[in-house]
Amino acid sequence: MAAIDKYEPGTSHFLLGNEAIARGALERGVNFVTGYPGTPSSEIVPALAQCTQKGKLHAEWSTNELAAVEGAAAAATAGLLSLSAMKNAGLSLALDFITHLSYTGLGPKGGACLMVVCDDPHGHSSGDETDSRWLARFATAPMVEPMTGQQAVELVKYAFDLSQKHSAFVFYRGYTRLSHASNPITMGELPTGAPKASSDSSVSLNPYLSIDKHQDLLAKMEAIRAEFEQCPFNSYQGPEKPELVVVASGAGHLAAAEALETLGLEERVGLLSLATIWPLPTAWVVEHLKNAPQVLVLEEVDLFMEAAVKEALVDNGLGSVAVYGKGSGHIPMSGEMTPDRALSALARIFDMKAPARDEAYERLVQQEVAPLVISRGLSWCAGCPHRASFWALDKAIKADARDAYVTGEIGCSTLDVFPEGKAQIKLLHSMGSGTGTAAGLGQLKPFGYTQPVVAVCGDSSFFHSSVPRLINAVYNQADMLQIILDNSATAMTGFQPHPGTGNTAENTPAPRLDVAKVCESIGCQVTIADPFEVRATTKVMRELMGKPGVQVLILRRACELVRMKAAKSHPYRITIDQEKCKGAECAVCSRDFRCPALYLDPATGKTAFKEQICSGCGICVEICPFKAISKQEND
Amino acid sequence: MPLSPDPYNLIISGIGGQGNILLSRLVGRLMFRAGYQVSIGETFGAAQRGGGVFSGVRISSKRLYGPVVPQGAGSMIISLEPLEALRMISGYGNPGVKALVNSEGIHPVAVLSQKASYPSDEAMSAAIHKATDKAWLFNATKIALELDAPIAVNIVMLGGLVATGALPLDADEVADEVKASVPPHLAELNLTAYRRGMQAVAGA
Ligand SMILES: Cc1ncc(C[n+]2csc(CCOP(=O)(O)OP(=O)(O)O)c2C)c(N)n1
Ligand code: SF4
Ligand code: SF4
Numbered sequence: 057m058a059a060i061d062k063y064e065p066g067t068s069h070f071l072l073g074n075e076a077i078a079r080g081a082l083e084r085g086v087n088f089v090t091g092y093p094g095t096p097s098s099e100i101v102p103a104l105a106q107c108t109q110k111g112k113l114h115a116e117w118s119t120n121e122l123a124a125v126e127g128a129a130a131a132a133t134a135g136l137l138s139l140s141a142m143k144n145a146g147l148s149l150a151l152d153f154i155t156h157l158s159y160t161g162l163g164p165k166g167g168a169c170l171m172v173v174c175d176d177p178h179g180h181s182s183g184d185e186t187d188s189r190w191l192a193r194f195a196t197a198p199m200v201e202p203m204t205g206q207q208a209v210e211l212v213k214y215a216f217d218l219s220q221k222h223s224a225f226v227f228y229r230g231y232t233r234l235s236h237a238s239n240p241i242t243m244g245e246l247p248t249g250a251p252k253a254s255s256d257s258s259v260s261l262n263p264y265l266s267i268d269k270h271q272d273l274l275a276k277m278e279a280i281r282a283e284f285e286q287c288p289f290n291s292y293q294g295p296e297k298p299e300l301v302v303v304a305s306g307a308g309h310l311a312a313a314e315a316l317e318t319l320g321l322e323e324r325v326g327l328l329s330l331a332t333i334w335p336l337p338t339a340w341v342v343e344h345l346k347n348a349p350q351v352l353v354l355e356e357v358d359l360f361m362e363a364a365v366k367e368a369l370v371d372n373g374l375g376s377v378a379v380y381g382k383g384s385g386h387i388p389m390s391g392e393m394t395p396d397r398a399l400s401a402l403a404r405i406f407d408m409k410a411p412a413r414d415e416a417y418e419r420l421v422q423q424e425v426a427p428l429v430i431s432r433g434l435s436w437c438a439g440c441p442h443r444a445s446f447w448a449l450d451k452a453i454k455a456d457a458r459d460a461y462v463t464g465e466i467g468c469s470t471l472d473v474f475p476e477g478k479a480q481i482k483l484l485h486s487m488g489s490g491t492g493t494a495a496g497l498g499q500l501k502p503f504g505y506t507q508p509v510v511a512v513c514g515d516s517s518f519f520h521s522s523v524p525r526l527i528n529a530v531y532n533q534a535d536m537l538q539i540i541l542d543n544s545a546t547a548m549t550g551f552q553p554h555p556g557t558g559n560t561a562e563n564t565p566a567p568r569l570d571v572a573k574v575c576e577s578i579g580c581q582v583t584i585a586d587p588f589e590v591r592a593t594t595k596v597m598r599e600l601m602g603k604p605g606v607q608v609l610i611l612r613r614a615c616e617l618v619r620m621k622a623a624k625s626h627p628y629r630i631t632i633d634q635e636k637c638k639g640a641e642c643a644v645c646s647r648d649f650r651c652p653a654l655y656l657d658p659a660t661g662k663t664a665f666k667e668q669i670c671s672g673c674g675i676c677v678e679i680c681p682f683k684a685i686s687k688q689e690n691d
Numbered sequence: 692m693p694l695s696p697d698p699y700n701l702i703i704s705g706i707g708g709q710g711n712i713l714l715s716r717l718v719g720r721l722m723f724r725a726g727y728q729v730s731i732g733e734t735f736g737a738a739q740r741g742g743g744v745f746s747g748v749r750i751s752s753k754r755l756y757g758p759v760v761p762q763g764a765g766s767m768i769i770s771l772e773p774l775e776a777l778r779m780i781s782g783y784g785n786p787g788v789k790a791l792v793n794s795e796g797i798h799p800v801a802v803l804s805q806k807a808s809y810p811s812d813e814a815m816s817a818a819i820h821k822a823t824d825k826a827w828l829f830n831a832t833k834i835a836l837e838l839d840a841p842i843a844v845n846i847v848m849l850g851g852l853v854a855t856g857a858l859p860l861d862a863d864e865v866a867d868e869v870k871a872s873v874p875p876h877l878a879e880l881n882l883t884a885y886r887r888g889m890q891a892v893a894g895a
Contacts, residue, residue, distance in 0.1 A: 068723075070716065070719055070720045070723055070729070180734040181734065204755065232734060233732060233757070233758050233759060236732070236733045236734060237730060237731060237732050237733070237757075237758035238716060238719060238729075238730070238731040238733070239729070239730055239731075239755065240723045240728075240729060307757065307759075310755070310756065310757030311757055311759070313757075314756060314757060314761075392759070394759045394761070395757065395759060395761045396761050396762050399761070412763070413762075413763040413784075413785055414785065414786050417784070417785060417786050417822075420821065420822055421780065421781050421784060421822060424817075424818050424821055424822065425777050425780050425781045425784070425818050425821075425822050426781045428774070428777050428810040428814060428815060428818055429774065429777050429778045429781055430774070430799060430801065430802070430807045430808075430809070430810075431799065431801065431807075432706070432741070432742055432743045432774070432775075432778075432799040432800075432801075433741075433742070433799060433800055433801055434740045434741055434742040435740060435741045435800040436740065436741075437740060437741070468740070471740060475801065475806075476800040476801060476804060643805070646803045646804065646805075647803070647804050647805055648804075650800055650803055650804050651803075652741055652798075652800055652803060654803065655798060655802070655803050656805070668832070668836070668841050669797075
């Protein structure tokens with residue numbers, strides 16, 4: 057894939073939605089880009105990091121989203137165009153700063169700032185499908201959202217203009233079906249030159265004397281609403297006297313268009329599509345709905361747009377217009393907006409039959425195909441250090457026999473709670489929370505709490521948000537064991553670098569923060585072990601679980617996919633002695649350790665391994681209780 | 692050239708790490724260059740960790756469609772793994788659907804831990820043939836391993852797709868695109884993989 061600044065203006069190329077957002081930012085002259093990885097937002101920062109130029113464009117992976125938005129906002133106050141990219145969970149983390157930034161605005165230097173937040177309706181790769189549109193209303197800030205890849209490019213420029221004009225940061229919302237969809241995109245011109253950055257010390261940007269500032273902010277939002285009334289990316293398609301108007305945003309737009317086509321309703325139904333999510337361009341919406349006897353709202357996840365449309369209708373004396381959508385039960389209250397959902401809602405309203413699969417075929421599928429389809433759960437890669445770490449933890453907890461309680465968080469370690477994991481983590485929420493919750497439990501001794509408390513986090517999470525919680529644990533003298541799975545990457549989201557890896561988003565060297573030194577400096581007892589030495593690691597875990605105070609165990613071993621990318625070869629070749637292997641009687645390596653390369657061969661009744669899958673890590677040599685597996689160094 | 696059906700909904704499925712995203716983008720780029728509107732939808736969050744992954748490639752001569760393929764509306768299913776082909780057929784199949792399938796199975800972890808059993812090759816093949824209008828099954832993994840390039844399974848499958856004649860793809864243009872999308876030192880290897888896939892399906 058070429059860097060996105062290499063495409064000539066006027067030519068068309070196949071871009072991922074996130075790359076389209078990045079290209080739009082380049083075409084508008086973005087200067088300062090920050091972010092923290094999180095699906096589905098993670099491709100925006102790398103796309104821009106490939107195009108950086110000293111004094112013109114900077115792009116960074118920040119330590120967390122709060123640091124990211126603060127950095128971007130500050131650059132805008134110094135007159136630059138900045139962008140910060142994150143997933144919905146990241147915006148939640150950054151909210152404290154953001155709600156204050158609404159009040160102060162970006163100052164007089166003419167900078168602009170986009171907060172790009174990508175939601176994951178249906179939670180394809182997230183623990184939740186939280187709808188971040190509410191946060192625009194919550195933070196009193198404008199939000200826009202594109203409907204197609206090409207519009208994503210143009211809307212970035214519109215949003216930067218808006219931000220500059222009103223000295224307000226603008227939320228730009230992406231979502232999985234935009235961010236991770238690829239479409240042909242036509243390239244625009246790239247600007248030359250860059251503004252010079254400086255701060256205006258004659259003004260103080262602060263939120264105090266807030267009543268006045270709140271009033272100013274509300275007036276600013278009204279000015280933005282007035283501008284949204286004219287937004288060229290909002291559109292109406294359809295008859296002058298529609299029988300129904302569909303109000304659509306985001307993925308709802310293309311889903312609605314397809315459903316109307318399938319049902320042949322294009323001449324009878326209007327399609328009102330909005331790229332401006334908040335504030336609602338009330339007058340424009342009411343103008344198009346006032347002659348419609350009924351309305352259907354098509355949007356993803358929550359009834360955000362539907363609520364705003366209903367408010368607008370009631371406020372304008374049109375409360376009797378029938379509004380269908382999530383409230384009426386025509387659209388489910390959770391999940392993605394798909395053509396199927398749009399189709400079934402429209403068919404229900406128009407009393408039409410939604411096209412369904414041929415009956416005989418449906419029966420065939422139910423009887424002959426579906427019964428064969430077993431589920432394919434996620435599991436750690438072959439050679440993953442986490443598999444060894446959790447195997448050791450399982451053994452240590454069983455041997456300890458005091459019902460140790462494990463808290464965890466998001467990362468590849470989360471695979472532990474999936475059906476094929478080791479089911480050790482019992483409390484799991486947001487990044488950093490494994491440490492925070494363990495610190496709480498670790499102080500419950502006076503209440504009769506006797507279980508050892510163990511927290512597990514990744515190295516990226518450690519820097520992201522575990523550190524302040526660990527400080528809290530030390531300060532309040534909790535008893536806990538913090539295990540840090542130091543695999544030299546932000547693996548779960550695509551191996552991005554972080555403060556402990558020694559390189560940056562632009563792939564330049566950076567100071568490497570040592571996890572062990574950080575922990576020591578805040579007063580933790582630190583032990584380092586290699587998870588591949590599973591038996592020794594198990595022993596260390598047992599010892600540390602009994603000790604008072606905040607114990608830290610760093611399990612250091614690179615993510616297998618990161619190692620493989622650099623080394624390009626496997627360290628060992630494995631052989632399984634068919635005589636020594638006890639087969640189904642034992643099966644510890646496949647049934648218990650669950651390396652995906654090992655399986656019981658039904659033909660021989662013994663363990664065999666798949667060469668295409670084996671990473672040659674050699675851990676199974678130590679796992680096998682009968683010494684049936686041996687390893688030879690690869691040359 | 693008109694497509695039948697239009698939109699043509701290509702589903703490309705497999706296991707994380709098999710390279711189905713590259714395959715869907717290759718096909719997408721080629722069809723876009725041939726003058727069609729193309730949308731690809733992917734979900735690839737935890738794609739590397741042994742889970743099933745799939746992309747929908749929606750191709751039309753009429754207009755741009757959204758990236759989500761409606762249920763039961765698959766035109767052609769290309770699967771890099773046979774169990775995933777069945778999964779896609781149960782969701783997107785219909786009496787007219789076609790399938791191009793790599794017959795080499797990859798066992799889910801639940802099978803390794805003996806909580807589920809993997810269907811036999813015969814059962815999978817029979818079900819795929821029964822529930823499709825036309826199906827091509829061949830062992831693309833074996834071809835890739837013979838070339839000592841296990842990661843080229845996706846390119847073997849691309850060769851297979853061209854040989855099915857299901858899409859208006861020109862064999863030489865596809866070869867050029869393959870060459871352009873891999874590092875130069877791997878070009879010959881991938882072109883061989885592509886040709887071997889084409890031969891395997893043309894001869895089937
Ligand atoms: C606030 C927030 N930002 C981003 C994410 C997306 N995310 C999930 S796990 C993860 C980090 C994983 O890295 P690490 O902690 O090093 O664990 P690893 O996956 O390498 O084991 C990220 C960034 C998130 N869930 N929440
Ligand atoms: S990506 Fe790395 S850390 Fe994640 S499961 Fe695979 S080997 Fe383990
Ligand atoms: S079979 Fe053994 S050496 Fe190969 S990946 Fe699995 S545990 Fe590692």
